[in-house]
Amino acid sequence: MNRPQFVLFALLGLQTFIVCAQSTENTVTEMPSPVNGGGIKLPELNALEIQGRKIYLEGKLTNGHPVTAIGAGNTRISGSQASCVSCHRHSGLGGVEGNEVIPPISGPALFGLGEPVIVQIDKRFNQSMSTPSTNYNAKTFAAAIRLGRHVSGRKLNALMPRFDLPSDQLQALEAYLRTLSVTWSPGVKENEVHLATVITPDISPERLKVFIDTLNAMVAQHNVNVVSGKRQRIRPIERLLHSRRYWKVDVWDLKGPSSTWGEQLEQRQQKNPVFAVLSGLSQDEWQPVQNFCEINKVPCWFPSVDLVPDNAEKGAYSLYFSGGVELEAKVIVNQVLSAEKKPQKIIQLVGHNALAKKSSEKIQNILGMTAIDMRIIEWSPQNLEQISDEFNKLHPQDVLISWLTKDELNDLVKVVSAPSVPIYLSSTFLGEDVPAWSKEWGSNAWLVQRLELPKIREANLWRFKDWLKNRQLPLIDEKMQSEVFFAVNSFSWMLSSMLNNLHTDYLIDRTESLLSMRDTMQVQEEIQTLMMGGGGRKPKEIKSSLEAPLVVATKPVSIDINLLTKRESTTAYPRIGLSNNQRFASKGAYIRKLTPEADYYDGINAKWIIP
Numbered sequence: 001m002n003r004p005q006f007v008l009f010a011l012l013g014l015q016t017f018i019v020c021a022q023s024t025e026n027t028v029t030e031m032p033s034p035v036n037g038g039g040i041k042l043p044e045l046n047a048l049e050i051q052g053r054k055i056y057l058e059g060k061l062t063n064g065h066p067v068t069a070i071g072a073g074n075t076r077i078s079g080s081q082a083s084c085v086s087c088h089r090h091s092g093l094g095g096v097e098g099n100e101v102i103p104p105i106s107g108p109a110l111f112g113l114g115e116p117v118i119v120q121i122d123k124r125f126n127q128s129m130s131t132p133s134t135n136y137n138a139k140t141f142a143a144a145i146r147l148g149r150h151v152s153g154r155k156l157n158a159l160m161p162r163f164d165l166p167s168d169q170l171q172a173l174e175a176y177l178r179t180l181s182v183t184w185s186p187g188v189k190e191n192e193v194h195l196a197t198v199i200t201p202d203i204s205p206e207r208l209k210v211f212i213d214t215l216n217a218m219v220a221q222h223n224v225n226v227v228s229g230k231r232q233r234i235r236p237i238e239r240l241l242h243s244r245r246y247w248k249v250d251v252w253d254l255k256g257p258s259s260t261w262g263e264q265l266e267q268r269q270q271k272n273p274v275f276a277v278l279s280g281l282s283q284d285e286w287q288p289v290q291n292f293c294e295i296n297k298v299p300c301w302f303p304s305v306d307l308v309p310d311n312a313e314k315g316a317y318s319l320y321f322s323g324g325v326e327l328e329a330k331v332i333v334n335q336v337l338s339a340e341k342k343p344q345k346i347i348q349l350v351g352h353n354a355l356a357k358k359s360s361e362k363i364q365n366i367l368g369m370t371a372i373d374m375r376i377i378e379w380s381p382q383n384l385e386q387i388s389d390e391f392n393k394l395h396p397q398d399v400l401i402s403w404l405t406k407d408e409l410n411d412l413v414k415v416v417s418a419p420s421v422p423i424y425l426s427s428t429f430l431g432e433d434v435p436a437w438s439k440e441w442g443s444n445a446w447l448v449q450r451l452e453l454p455k456i457r458e459a460n461l462w463r464f465k466d467w468l469k470n471r472q473l474p475l476i477d478e479k480m481q482s483e484v485f486f487a488v489n490s491f492s493w494m495l496s497s498m499l500n501n502l503h504t505d506y507l508i509d510r511t512e513s514l515l516s517m518r519d520t521m522q523v524q525e526e527i528q529t530l531m532m533g534g535g536g537r538k539p540k541e542i543k544s545s546l547e548a549p550l551v552v553a554t555k556p557v558s559i560d561i562n563l564l565t566k567r568e569s570t571t572a573y574p575r576i577g578l579s580n581n582q583r584f585a586s587k588g589a590y591i592r593k594l595t596p597e598a599d600y601y602d603g604i605n606a607k608w609i610i611p
C-alpha cells in the first residue's frame, strides 16, 4: 500500500505538490438526485456525510456543540475557528495559509480513491515538507485528527489542531472527506472543458457583437495554444499533467421576461452541462443568472454587469468586478452623510432607462428611513420647468444626485441653471467627459467612478490595448472589452494552475488565494505609479508566468510574486483582489472633480472610498 512520494516541482517558484494515492477500495457512489426539480444532477449527501460536513464547514458537532481542539501554541480553539474549511478549503485540496502549506485531504488524497491527486502549491517562503507514503485508514486518520500524528508516524505541524472528537464524529468526518473533489465537475471531459457565456435580452445587437468578437478572439487564442501543444505558452508541466484543455464556449442568449430565465438556464445546463459561466453581459438584471449558478454550483466568472444581485456577496460561486451602481449609491450616501451639515432634501434625477431607475432605488433604500426629504424626478424634455422650480427650493446643504446620461445632462444644463448644492454624477451613465456646462454646474459637481482614474488606467491597460491591435479588433467599449479580457485571462490562468483537479469548489478556492496575493502586489504597484507621477507605460519585457521555462528542483524555491501577478494587472478597475469569501474584486469607487487636474489621486480632487 505504498503510495509514491509526492514530488516537488519548482516552477519559477510555484511548487507542485503531488500526492499519489493508490486505489485500495471502491468508492461508494451516491445515487445522484435532481436539484430544484430538474437541472443537472448533483450528488446528494447522505445523513452521515451531512454530519461530517457540519464539522468540516462550521466546526459543529452533530449535537450542535462547537468542536474543540488544541491549536498552534497550545491554545484552545473551538467552533468555526477550528473548522477544517478555514485551512483545507471547500474543495479539501488545501493551499497556503500564511506561510504554511496546507495539504489536500480529499478522499482521493487521504484514502487513495481513484486518480492520484496532484496539486500546485504557491509557496512564498522556503519550507521543507515531509511526504506521506501510505494511505490513511480509520485508525491512522483518528491519530492524525486527535493526536496530530502523520500516517508515517511523524508529528504533524502544530498548525494542524489536535481535535477532541468522539469516534462517531470521526466517522462522519471521514465519510464527508470521501465525497470531496472525487470526480470532475460537470462540463469537464478528458480533453475539453465546456463553458457558456450568458447574455440577457436587453443588450443591443451592436453591443453584443463587440462582446462576442472580443470573447471569441480570447477563446480562440486559448484553443490555438492547446491544440498546437507546441506553443511556448504551455509550460511542460501543464502538458505533463494534462491541465490544458480545449474550451468549448456556448452563447446562452436569454429570451423573454427575467422570470423565465432560470428555467432556460436549467434546461441548457441539463442538455449540455457547463463547468462555468465565463463572463456574460447584462445591463439589466443578473439575479436569475446568479441563482442558477449557486443552485448548480457553476461558477459565474466575472460578468460585465452594472447591476449586481442584492445577495451578490452571499454567493459561493459568483464573482464580480465590483458592486455596480449599488456601490456608487453607497459611496454617495457615505459622502452625503459625512458632510458637516446634513442635507434636509435630496433630489435624484433619473434618466430614461431601467438601470437609472434601479440606481435611484438603491439610494432610496438606504436613506428612506432617515428624516431627509427624498425626491425622485424623472428626466424628460417636458418637465425642465419643474426641475428648475425644484432646484430653486434647495438649500446650500441639500444634495442633487444625477443618474443621467451625457445627452440627457447636456439637454438639462442648456436650459436649467445649476443649483448651488453638491451635485453627484455617476460615470456609469455619464462617462468621464466633461459635459457642455457652465462654470456653476462644474464647480459643484463630483463624479463617482468605479473605474481607475484615466491616466493610471491607460498605464494598466497597455497590454489589453496591444492585444486588441494585434487581433485587429476595434476598441469600442474600453470597460466592457477590458472586462472580457481580464475574465478570460484570469480564468485561463486559474484553470491551468488547477492542473487536473477540475472541481468548481477548487476554482473558487484558488481564485481567493491567488487573487489575494495579487491584491498585495497591486497596492505596491499603485504606490509606485503614483510616485512616478501617475503615468507611464509599464515595461514590456516582463514575461507572463506561463511563458517562463520549467525548472525542476528538489528544493522549494520562493515564489516571485511579481511574475505571478503581472500577467493579470490588466483591468480597468483599481485595487483588484479577492480574499476568502469576498465576491467583489474591486471594493470601492473614486469621488472626483470633473476637471483635468482631478485625473490624479491627491485625496482632495479625487478620493478613493470603500463604503
Ligand code: HEC
Pocket (backbone or CB within 6 Å): 055, 056, 081, 082, 083, 084, 085, 086, 087, 088, 097, 100, 101, 102, 103, 104, 105, 110, 132, 144, 145, 150, 151, 155, 156, 157, 158, 159, 160, 161, 163, 173
Ligand atoms: C489551522 C489550520 C488547520 C485546520 C483548522 C485544520 N487543519 Fe488539517 N492540517 C493543517 C496543516 C498545516 C497540515 C499539515 C501538517 C503537516 O504535514 O505537518 C494539516 C494536515 C492534515 C492532515 C494530514 C494530511 C496528510 O497529508 O497526511 C489531515 C488528515 C488533516 N489535516 C485533516 C484535518 C481535518 C479533518 C480538519 C478539521 C476537523 C483539519 N485538518 C483542520 C492545518 C489545519
